[in-house]
Amino acid sequence: MTQLGKRIRDSQATISQVMLPTDANTHGNVHGGVIMKLVDDAGAIVATRHSRSIVVTVAVDSMTFLSAIYVGNLVTLTAALSYVGRSSMEVEVLVEAEDPLTGDKTHTNTAYVVYVALDDSGEPREVPPLVGETEEERQRIAEGCERQQARLTRRQKGT
Ligand SMILES: CC(C)(COP(=O)(O)OP(=O)(O)OC[C@H]1O[C@@H](n2cnc3c(N)ncnc32)[C@H](O)[C@@H]1OP(=O)(O)O)[C@@H](O)C(=O)NCCC(=O)NCCS
Known part of the structure; x- marks a missing residue:
């Protein structure tokens, strides 16, 4: 059955969390794994909203941390x-980190995460198509399609 398209803004999400001592090493630097989990959580909210089904993570593009995040920073993920x-x-x-005492904000990284929607039997299920509303959004979707093709080529090669 062909599904009606949905827009990017129909599912986008923003989550914010203050970094606590339990998120960091003894010098106050937040562990990369903490940020990776938050990235996966934020992405899963978006994929679930779009598909209105259970989703699993199938691929995460490499993550480069451009600057450190410290205990006390407010981390905001826009997905x-x-x-x-x-x-x-x-x-x-x-991912953006803010020092709430100074208001200084740093873009710490951008990640691309791929989810697959599953049906009740755990098999991949069809999701609504994505509708780009502007030329910029259509370009964004075309670039995402290219990244996905590159992932599938890597999967075929087993790399
Ligand atoms: C996700 C999963 C159900 C896909 O199963 P599969 O047998 O590869 O199914 P398919 O080949 O039909 O692929 C389903 C979709 O995933 C995409 N996909 C599969 N492998 C991918 C990869 N490495 N990168 C990006 N997309 C991928 C396919 O292109 C396809 O997309 P489409 O339907 O939009 O064309 C299966 O790989 C799985 O269960 N993985 C574990 C997921 C998980 O537990 N994640 C948490 C890790 S801790």
Whole structure:
């Protein structure tokens, strides 16, 4: 059954969390794994909203941390779809850290995470197509499609 398309803004999400001592090493630097989990959480919210089904993470593009995040920083993750296939959805997640005492904000990294929607039997299920509303959004989706093709080529090669 062909599904009606949904817009990027229909599922986009923002989550914020203050970094605590339990998130960091003894020098106060937040562990990369803490940020990776938050990235996955934010992306999963978007994919679930778009598909209205259970989703699993199938791929995460490499994550480079451009600057450190410290205990006390407010981390904000802004997540939105950048490509949708038949059952797969690529979400772009932007990570920003703010020192709430000074207001200084740093863009610490951007990640692309791919989720697959599953049916009740755990099989990939079709999701609504993604509708780009502007030329910029259509370009964003075209770039996401290229990244997905590159992932599938890497999967075929087993790399
Ligand atoms: C996700 C999963 C169900 C896909 O199963 P599969 O047998 O590869 O199914 P398919 O080949 O039909 O692929 C389903 C979709 O995933 C995409 N996909 C599969 N492998 C991918 C990869 N490495 N990168 C990006 N997309 C991928 C396919 O392109 C397809 O997308 P489409 O429907 O939009 O065309 C299966 O790989 C799985 O269960 N993985 C574990 C997920 C998990 O537990 N994640 C948490 C890790 S801790």
